[in-house]
Structures are given as structure tokens and as C-alpha cells.
Amino acid sequence: GDSVTQMEGPVTLSEEAFLTINCTYTATGYPSLFWYVQYPGEGLQLLLKATKADDKGSNKGFEATYRKETTSFHLEKGSVQVSDSAVYFCALSEPGGYQKVTFGTGTKLQVIP
Amino acid sequence: NAGVTQTPKFQVLKTGQSMTLQCAQDMNHEYMSWYRQDPGMGLRLIHYSVGAGITDQGEVPNGYNVSRSTTEDFPLRLLSAAPSQTSVYFCASSQGGVYGYTFGSGTRLTVV
Numbered sequence: 099g100d101s102v103t104q105m106e107g108p109v110t111l112s113e114e115a116f117l118t119i120n121c122t123y124t125a126t127g128y129p130s131l132f133w134y135v136q137y138p139g140e141g142l143q144l145l146l147k148a149t150k151a152d153d154k155g156s157n158k159g160f161e162a163t164y165r166k167e168t169t170s171f172h173l174e175k176g177s178v179q180v181s182d183s184a185v186y187f188c189a190l191s192e193p194g195g196y197q198k199v200t201f202g203t204g205t206k207l208q209v210i211p
Numbered sequence: 212n213a214g215v216t217q218t219p220k221f222q223v224l225k226t227g228q229s230m231t232l233q234c235a236q237d238m239n240h241e242y243m244s245w246y247r248q249d250p251g252m253g254l255r256l257i258h259y260s261v262g263a264g265i266t267d268q269g270e271v272p273n274g275y276n277v278s279r280s281t282t283e284d285f286p287l288r289l290l291s292a293a294p295s296q297t298s299v300y301f302c303a304s305s306q307g308g309v310y311g312y313t314f315g316s317g318t319r320l321t322v323v
Binding site: 134140141142143144149196198202204 | 215252254256269
């Protein structure tokens with residue numbers, strides 16, 4: 099079955115540091131890939147997505163590239179802010195109508211001033 | 212604002228009580244799902260719906276019922292609450308797999 103593996107957290111960075119959160123996946127088809135962010139006490143919000151190989155999703159300074167050859171979708175940001183402190187979830191969904199979403203276990207990011 | 216609305220935000224139940232968690236979306240999405248989020252377990256799918264009148268079980272359906280009489284509403288019923296159902300519950304909706312999900316803000320449920 100499909101699966102998503104994320105790096106263990108928590109990740110603690112100083113403000114303006116470079117962020118990478120690793121995500122790899124296994125899937126039977128050609129899935130769409132997503133990053134969601136969850137701020138404390140809130141629901142998940144879609145951060146960015148990519149639907150085919152070599153696509154780059156981007157939003158709010160975050161980027162991730164769909165790498166089919168390495169089955170990866172790593173999240174990056176060049177300069178993190180305290181307001182980026184949250185839990186980040188990598189996820190995939192197979193194409194075609196309703197498909198169950200497979201989530202990673204989440205990576206907590208803490209940015210200190 | 213358009214989105215997914217969940218009520219209540221917080222609830223405390225006694226073991227054996229029943230209750231309904233409400234979920235409504237105003238985006239005309241076909242697909243709706245209920246998840247529970249527990250520390251160290253990530254998100255687990257309870258039930259989902261692919262349209263009005265059509266529901267199916269997810270990974271952890273025991274102890275929960277759902278119905279979908281309209282496109283907008285997808286309530287989750289706890290039949291006889293147990294301490295193991297203490298969790299944060301999220302409702303989500305989507306137009307389809309490539310679009311991603313819109314989540315509600317969650318219901319934090321404690322069963323004592």
C-alpha cells in the first residue's frame with residue numbers, strides 16, 4: 099500500500115535559517131503530493147502541492163519539487179520566521195475521483211528568535 | 212468565509228454517552244472525510260463520503276456512524292463513548308485527489 103515517511107522532529111532552527119524537511123513516499127500509481135501545515139490549536143491547511151513529476155509547488159516562501167526518480171518531495175524555505183513554527187505534514191493521493199489521502203506522521207518545527 | 216465548519220470546538224463526555232459532531236462545508240465539494248488525530252499516531256481516517264447518500268468506512272470506523280443526506284453536511288455520531296475515543300476530530304472536504312483537502316478547525320473530545 100501507499101506510505102509516506104517524514105523526518106522525525108522536532109526540528110529547532112534560529113530565525114532566518116534554511117529549512118529542509120525530508121519526505122519520501124511509496125505509491126502504486128502516479129500520486130499527487132502535498133504539504134500541509136498545522137498551527138497550534140488549528141486544523142491542517144494546504145501549503146503547497148504538485149501533481150506530476152518535476153512539478154514544483156510553492157507558497158509563502160516554501161517550495162517542494164516532485165522527484166519521481168527518488169520518490170521524494172522535500173519541503174524547503176530559505177529563511178524561516180518565528181511565525182513558521184508549526185507541524186508540517188507530507189501527504190499523497192492517488193489520481194482518479196475519490197482516493198484516500200495517505201499522511202506522514204508530521205514534523206514539528208520550532209523557530210527561535 | 213468559505214470553508215469547513217465544525218461544532219462544537221470542545222466537548223467532554225462521560226463513558227457510554229452518545230453525541231454528534233457536526234460538519235458543514237459551503238464549497239460544493241463532493242468528497243468529505245472524518246479523521247482523528249492522536250499523539251504519535253498521525254491522522255487516521257474514520258469514515259468518508261463520495262457524495263450525498265454514499266458513505267464508506269476508513270481505517271478506524273468502529274464506534275462511529277456517519278450519514279450524508281446533503282452535499283453540505285457530514286455529521287459524525289459516537290454511539291457509546293469510550294475513553295479510547297478521546298482525541299481531536301477533523302472534518303475535511305475536497306473536489307478530488309489532485310486538489311487537496313480543506314480542513315475544519317477541529318473538535319477536541321475528552322471521554323471520562
